[in-house]
Amino acid sequence: MRILAWNCRGLGNPGAVQAVKLLISSEVPDVVFLSETRKSVTKMFSMRRSLGLPNLFPIGCAGNGRSRSGGVCLLWNDDTNVKITHGSLNHILCMAKHFQSRSQMHILAIYGFSEAQHKLRTWELIQRLKPPDTTPWVCVWDFNDVLSPSDKLGGDPVNVAHLQLIDQALQDCGLQDVGYSGYQFTWSNKRSIPNLIEERLDYALMNDSWKALWPVMEVFHLTRLSSDHNPILVSCGSTKREVFRKQKRLFRFEEVRLHDSEECAEIVAEVWSNGFQDVNSKITNVGKSLQLWGRLKFGAIPKKVSDLKVKLQNLQRSTQTDEVVAAIRSTEAELESLLK
Template identity: 30%
Template sequence: MNLIAWNCQGLGVALTARNLKEECFRKKPHLVFLMETKQKARYVRKLRRRCGFDEEWIVDPVGRSGGLALWWSNVLTVNILFSSVNIIHTSVMSAAFSTPTYITFIYGPTDDGDRMLCWQEVRRISNNIRTSWLCLGDFNDIMSQDEKCGGVPRAWKRIWNFKSFVTHCELEDLGYNGSWFTWCNNRDSPDTIYECIDRALGNLQLREQFPSLQVFNIDPARASDHHLLFIQCQYENYKENRPFRFEAAWASHA
């Protein structure tokens, strides 16, 4: 199973929509999670069809901010168990391949109080999970000072709160391949700030079910301040078998 998670910061931007479509056709994900769509359902639905997905769950933005979209192909059966402006919690099944039993998609609020309420809701969800669980998105939080470069250091209390939330839910960071940071404010030095706030988390059961799972951190041509996360639950590094070709220059050597 392949997934994409991206804080696209507005699907109405032509470059963003084009890059998203290209990544979908290149990576062929079975499921896509988008944050900060900033568009009503009608527009998001139209783009979903252009990207080749069959089903959807859309959370409209509040005013000009926010908005979530979950798209998936009909090879999956996705049940929405809980939905809000920051969380979409689902159970997933497929007759074609193995999937995590539960996937929770998160767009962490920027306000400290709202973010703590969001973590409380995910903690409540975790109390009922006994099988494989994947949790991914833009958490708007970091787990150590090493995950931020530039600007004012993150308050230790905020880091501790996030790490406590992850520990309570019995999750662990799944890491990723690519750039160390997933977000940049795109300002000129010395005001440039980098952070690792987009991530995928999984429980022990997920690790046991998908030991080869890989997460890739991809920068889609600066269409957004955030990088795109591409998750392959069953990753296989295929090597291309090249045909043998005789070089004419070899004939000049004994």
Template identity: 25%
Template sequence: MDLVNWHSPILMVITETRLSSARADEIIEALPFDGYAVVDTIGFAGGIWMLWRSDLVHVDVLAATEQEIHAMIRVRSQSFSWLISAIYASPRFEECCMLWNNLRMLANMHDLPWAHMGDFNEVLSADEKYGGNPICQRRVRAIKECMDDCSMMDLGFTGPKYTSTNKRELGNLIQCKLDRCWVNPGWKEFYPEANVTHLARINSDHCPFLLNLYPFLGSNTDRPFRFQTIWLSHSDFLVVVRDAWAGREGNLAEAISNFKTKAQRWNREVFGNVFLRKKKILARLLGTQRALAVCQNSFLINLQKQLTEEYNLVLQIEEELWAMKSRTNWIIAGERNTSYFHISALNKRSKNRITCVQNNEGEWCHNVEEVKEIFNSSFKKLYKTEQVFCPVTPQWSSD
């Protein structure tokens, strides 16, 4: 939910889900995507979910196996389509070879713009692995030959070098770059500025990555002040209220304004903004994982564990916050329901969010300034009139 809230993806791929059947359906329904394709797990192994927002993108699923989902993509604001392959490669070499052969056959069947993304379970060079056994050159040749036959190029990345870890202590630590995004030249022509960012890894042994087709331009308008009932759980909050109202009992407007100022400062300096704390912890965690990719030591490993624990504590506070915001007291013992409360609180907001509009020529505009101009010109056209003078009809009277 955090990834969706922060990055607003139109399509999301989740690999190695370890879930299937009713539990998978329950989780997918709680996410803000109304289209999905699922490859079920085998026991607790594997699993691929491809989720999308059908109001922003049209997806036509073409084929799926235990290791891949292939679909045709058309972003609704654009006039062209391209092929996406969501990959979760098996760690077993024989099954990997089946995947590489499937990709070769698909490459011979079309000349469309094409992107592969997911967990390939292979490194391409010794530089992409730290610790453990030496890389297997046979496996490296197999994936490289497949990508060459498909005319694919690696998009590169920014962020931590390694995307996977075994979460062990320094002596037994293994880190690898297993997750990546490949594209063919036709896809690169459509999205020349596209880039991949490795995001912070939390409880998973893999870090998520974000594929940006073009920069996102959001709005920085100030949000209105809202009283958070979770503040009442803090012992110092009553002091903030008392100080804000002291000597202002006769002036309600001044007391409210003073309370707003003091509460915001207190929330920032003492209680702490939950979402800001989460982002700060993630930023520190990302920096730690960057450093751990370059210099492996016990201090960084322990710091990574500490930051992960802090993040999980903040999640508990966030759960209470969303429960209060949604005015829902239903909490199943032992199960975090943050996503349920999040959906309850943000359902109307997400439906009312405008991400793009059509101009008079029927073209979709995503740029914030262009959207503002379209709204302004439309309202001016609707309410403006060319009549600047209204003649007064003379009134005649008789004696």
């Protein structure tokens, strides 16, 4: 199972929408949680098809116009048996079935309270939603809180008394930090030193029953795109090979091909006119022909996107001088232009 979670900081920006599509296309998740969509339920349903996954459970944002805030949603593919239990602006609780044992799994997506005086409400919410100890349980997403002093760089020191209360809540719920691969921090105020603040606010917590069901589990901190948060990918499997192997990507028609719709239509018509092939073979061959034509016509855009993501990731991990921050902004703009 692959779970993608991201605070996208608003889907009104076309760059953020393209970033979500890129993440879904490249990481091939089974389940996606998005927070801070800043969209109504109606708007989210109208965007569902463009985001690349067929199933959607949205909770609309609060406020109107420029005062809009919040908004969360769950997207999932047809192969994943998901049942929504309930949700709010701060969580989505769903049940899923393990594909082999058919065991019921408890997946709690948390978008933590951001105000300092309300942060404990996040952990009280988790405690209220705790399932029986024998139920495999994972909590993921943006907790808006750190788990240790080492999870913060810059700014005011972490409140140790608050961390002790978090630790007690984790013990009461039987939850443990899964850990991560990649750069430590998942949020940045995107400033240069000495005003830089970075924190690990996005992570995954699991109980012993989940660990028994999924012996190998990795949390990957992905490249930060069009947001001040990094997406995280939670990959679960029986072996390391399962966890690190991406699923086979399906052919998807890319909008860039419509930039030369006449030539695109000619290719489709030529392949489809082959009377010696069945429908499935024609669909497969149309996909192959369009992929080859796309590479020749528009260049290796996926390769350029991949190279820019690596460059951006390296910049984000570098010492944040004024020059590096400027380079990050320039690379982000170049990447956003390519994604459009």
